[in-house]
Amino acid sequence: MSEKFDVIVVGVGPAGNAAAITLARAGLAVLQIERGEYPGSKNVQGAILYADALERLIPDFRDSAPLERYIIEQRMWLLDEHSYLGGHYRSAEFAKPPHNRYTLIRARFDKWFSSQVRKAGVLLLCETTVKALLRDAHGQVIGVEVDRADGQIFAAAVILADGANSLVATRAGLRAELRPEHVALAVKEILFLPKETVEARFNLGDREGAVIEMLGSISQGMVGTGFLYTNKDSISIGLGCMLSDLRHRQITLVELLERMKAHPAIAPLIAGGEAREYAAHLIPEGDYDALPQLYGEGWMLVGDSAGFVNAVHREGSNLAMTSGQIAAETLIELLQAKRPATAANLAAYRTRLDARFVMKDLKKYRRLPARLDRQRQCINDYPGLLNQAAHTLLSVDGLTKREKENEIFNAFRERRSLLGLLGDAYHLWRAAR
Amino acid sequence: MTAPIQALIEKKLSLNRYRVDAGRPHIKIKDAEVCATRCAAQQCVVCCPAGCWGSEARQVSLITDGCVECGACRIVCDEFPNVDWNYPRGGFGILYKFG
Numbered sequence: 159m160s161e162k163f164d165v166i167v168v169g170v171g172p173a174g175n176a177a178a179i180t181l182a183r184a185g186l187a188v189l190q191i192e193r194g195e196y197p198g199s200k201n202v203q204g205a206i207l208y209a210d211a212l213e214r215l216i217p218d219f220r221d222s223a224p225l226e227r228y229i230i231e232q233r234m235w236l237l238d239e240h241s242y243l244g245g246h247y248r249s250a251e252f253a254k255p256p257h258n259r260y261t262l263i264r265a266r267f268d269k270w271f272s273s274q275v276r277k278a279g280v281l282l283l284c285e286t287t288v289k290a291l292l293r294d295a296h297g298q299v300i301g302v303e304v305d306r307a308d309g310q311i312f313a314a315a316v317i318l319a320d321g322a323n324s325l326v327a328t329r330a331g332l333r334a335e336l337r338p339e340h341v342a343l344a345v346k347e348i349l350f351l352p353k354e355t356v357e358a359r360f361n362l363g364d365r366e367g368a369v370i371e372m373l374g375s376i377s378q379g380m381v382g383t384g385f386l387y388t389n390k391d392s393i394s395i396g397l398g399c400m401l402s403d404l405r406h407r408q409i410t411l412v413e414l415l416e417r418m419k420a421h422p423a424i425a426p427l428i429a430g431g432e433a434r435e436y437a438a439h440l441i442p443e444g445d446y447d448a449l450p451q452l453y454g455e456g457w458m459l460v461g462d463s464a465g466f467v468n469a470v471h472r473e474g475s476n477l478a479m480t481s482g483q484i485a486a487e488t489l490i491e492l493l494q495a496k497r498p499a500t501a502a503n504l505a506a507y508r509t510r511l512d513a514r515f516v517m518k519d520l521k522k523y524r525r526l527p528a529r530l531d532r533q534r535q536c537i538n539d540y541p542g543l544l545n546q547a548a549h550t551l552l553s554v555d556g557l558t559k560r561e562k563e564n565e566i567f568n569a570f571r572e573r574r575s576l577l578g579l580l581g582d583a584y585h586l587w588r589a590a591r
Numbered sequence: 592m593t594a595p596i597q598a599l600i601e602k603k604l605s606l607n608r609y610r611v612d613a614g615r616p617h618i619k620i621k622d623a624e625v626c627a628t629r630c631a632a633q634q635c636v637v638c639c640p641a642g643c644w645g646s647e648a649r650q651v652s653l654i655t656d657g658c659v660e661c662g663a664c665r666i667v668c669d670e671f672p673n674v675d676w677n678y679p680r681g682g683f684g685i686l687y688k689f690g
Contacts, residue, residue, distance in 0.1 A: 193678055195610065199686045200660065264690035285682030305680050323662040325678060336666050343663045345640050347603070348689045392689075405634040405667045410592065412600050412640065435689045436603035438640035438661045 163189045164493055165486075166302055166313040167280075168288050168326060170197040172475045173461025174319030175271045176215055176482030182278040184490040189311060190280050191304065193287040198268030200321075202439035203475060204346070204385055204394060205262040206369065211476035213256075215483060216274055220256065224266040226389040227367025228257035231360070235423070237374035237384075238545035242423045253366060261367045261387045261394070263348070291316060291330045291457065298500070299456030302326075315499035316457045317485055319478075322440040324463035332457060333450035339402035339531075340444030342382065342469070345411045346396025347419075349431025353391040359427055360388055371472060372397075374541030376418045380404060381530055381537060384418055385472070386427065393428055395419065398441055411438070443469040446524035452511070453504040458485045466516060470523050470590070477516050484510045522591070529589040533582055539573045540582075592636060592645065600642035604657040612683040616655040618643075618664065619675040626651035629671055635664040659685050 164186040167178045174190060181188045194200040206229070212219050231248035252258065276282055283304075292301040292310060301312035318327050322341065327333045360368040372384035382399030397418055399411065419428060442465040449465050452458065460466075461478030468477060488507040489499060497503055511517045530536060547566040557565075570579060620626060626633065627649045635644040635651070641659050645652040665676035678684070 193681045195682050195686050198690055200684075201690050202687065203690065205690075265687050266689075268690070287678050287681045325676075335669075336662070338666055338669070341666060343638065343640065343661060401638065401663060401666060404638055405632070408637060410596055410600075410637055410640070410642075412603065412642075413596060416599065433603070433606055435606050435687065436659075437607075437687060437690060438659045438663075440662050440666075 161311075163187045163311070163313040165189075165315050165317060165489060166191065166311060167317045167319055168302065169319035169321060169461075169463075170194075170268060170272050170275075170282070171201050171319060171321060171461060171478060172271070173463070173466075173478035173482040174317070175268070175275050176211075176479040177317045177319060177460055177486040178280045179215060179275045179278045180483050180486035181490060182275070182280045184486075184494070186490065186493060188280045189313065190275065190282045191286050191288055191302065192282065192284045195285055196269060197272035197282070197284070198265035201264050201268055202346070202437045203262070203264045204387055204396065204472070205264050205267075205475070206387065206472070207260045207262045207267070208473065208476035209256065209258055209260065211479040215479060223270050224263070226261040226263060227362070227365055228252070229259040229261065229367045229369055230362070231368040233368065233370040235370055235372045235374070236541040236544055237372055237376055237421065237423070238542045239375050240422060241545045241549065242372075242374070243541075243545050243548050248368075253363075261369065261389050263389060263392075288320070288326050291326065293455075297455050298498075299454070314456070314493060315489055317460055317482070317489075318457060318463050319460045319482060320463050322442050322462040324459065327450070327457075327459060327463060332454060333459070336440070336442070337402075337444075337448075338405055339400065340442065340448045340465075341401050342398040342441040342443045343401050343404060343411060343438065344396055344398030344441055345415050345436070345438045346394055347415065347433050347437075348389075348392050348394050348435050349428050349433050350392045351428075351431045355430070356388050356391060356393065362388065365390075372418075373537065376414065376421065377537065378407070378409060378414060379534070379538050380407065381527075383472075386424065392434075393431055395424075395428060400443065401440075441469070441474070442467050443527065445527045446517075446520045449520070453507050454501045456499045458489075458504060458507055460485045466520070468519050468523070470526060471519070473519075480514060480516055481511060484514065484516075523589070525589040529585055533585060535574060535578075536582060536586065543570055543573060592642060597642050600640075601657070604641060607657075607659070608686045608688055609656065610683050610686060611656050612679050615680070616653070617677045617679040617684065618653060618655050618658065620651060620653055621673045621675050623651065625671050625673045630673070632670070634667040635674070638663045638667050
């Protein structure tokens with residue numbers, strides 16, 4: 159392929175698609191490269207779609223996108239071995255269009271998103287793995303090398319949307335190799351059930367969805383969370399743990415997943431579900447300070463390859479789309495003004511990200527991962543203690559309420575001093591503020 | 592990894608669709624001696640969510656056919672970086688139907 163493009167986008171996930179469609183609509187010649195057989199074939203997500211980020215790209219996406227269910231109920235559970243204590247938020251407001259969040263099946267959604275991108279004029283090359291970046295004598299990135307005959311393709315700039323591993327950027331020395339303390343490893347399964355069964359079990363109407371986020375005994379003391387999302391006629395269930403924790407344990411994620419599925423509060427929700435796929439994926443969960451350099455001479459990182467995941471709020475695909483769109487807008491301005499994609503000129507990408515929720519949210523929680531790492535009791539002790547407290551309060555057995563209060567108080571005191579309890583509350587509040 | 596867990600993983604992987612690049616594994620052990628004699632932890636074996644890595648009498652083995660291309664083995668192997676990790680050739684490897 160000797161043709162020269164304005165921009166090459168590596169990857170057809172949310173970040174790459176957002177970048178590509180924005181570039182093409184501005185009239186730029188865009189080549190998008192995907193190593194999978196079809197768009198979505200390598201991509202994994204829980205998955206929840208946040209409408210706002212997509213709406214800014216495709217305002218009428220609801221008319222044609224393969225959406226599973228709009229979410230009307232969010233459950234947050236703290237689990238012990240036998241129980242959970244939780245908060246549920248369900249609102250009829252969430253049932254009114256335009257809906258704010260949807261559950262998704264990524265392979266189907268990515269295929270649709272990619273078709274929209276191609277309609278805008280992007281040329282898509284599937285079954286092609288990018289092996290390296292091409293540079294000129296001054297170090298400016300001028301294209302990519304792919305695993306096809308005649309494998310050099312040139313462009314004025316390259317957007318790397320190649321996902322959490324971002325092998326291309328790492329190999330090119332644009333970013334450091336990922337470290338175990340900066341990534342979570344997640345596994346998930348999709349379990350099929352009749353549509354009516356999903357709706358009956360979760361008290362849902364047609365197209366309405368519920369999601370559960372979980373913390374506690376399911377991660378066996380590791381920093382990690384679990385999830386259960388309702389799709390049309392299936393349930394996505396999974397959990398992830400920090401790789402820095404998992405590496406020191408003699409337990410596999412598959413075992414954790416099976417234990418989670420057998421939990422007395424979860425098992426009835428998924429009973430009879432027919433498993434049709436098992437997936438695993440890395441999630442970049444380094445803090446703000448672990449973010450790599452985001453742009454350079456002729457290149458930009460977007461989405462997971464840039465580490466844009468808000469682990470606290472379980473957001474990623476929206477950060478991916480917004481960063482892809484901003485990267486594209488930055489390039490459009492430059493290329494239309496006939497200015498080169500140098501690092502100095504691309505610095506505007508970072509400035510724009512800083513002004514949006516992408517960086518502001520990541521910055522807000524910059525202290526939280528390290529804090530959780532130091533205060534394991536938040537994961538190890540509190541879910542169990544809170545469940546025990548609920549059990550004590552809700553069992554009527556002749557004990558006086560004062561005796562019950564003392565029992566609960568003493569249970570907490572046995573694990574944590576009074577100052578420790580106050581300190582935990584204070585430090586977590588500070589870190590999340 | 593115990594046999595029942597290996598069997599459990601294999602059952603799960605059997606649900607997945609793959610296009611295996613026969614004879615061209617995308618991940619390789621750089622030097623098997625390093626795994627056998629220097630690496631005490633062999634964390635790749637437990638961390639791999641697809642059970643691709645095994646260890647018997649300290650000899651580490653790798654079969655990439657069921658690999659889901661997550662990258663965990665490469666990242667945990669940071670003491671004696673000994674994993675030569677690449678993506679499969681374009682079109683090969685895991686092909687998610689749902690993702």
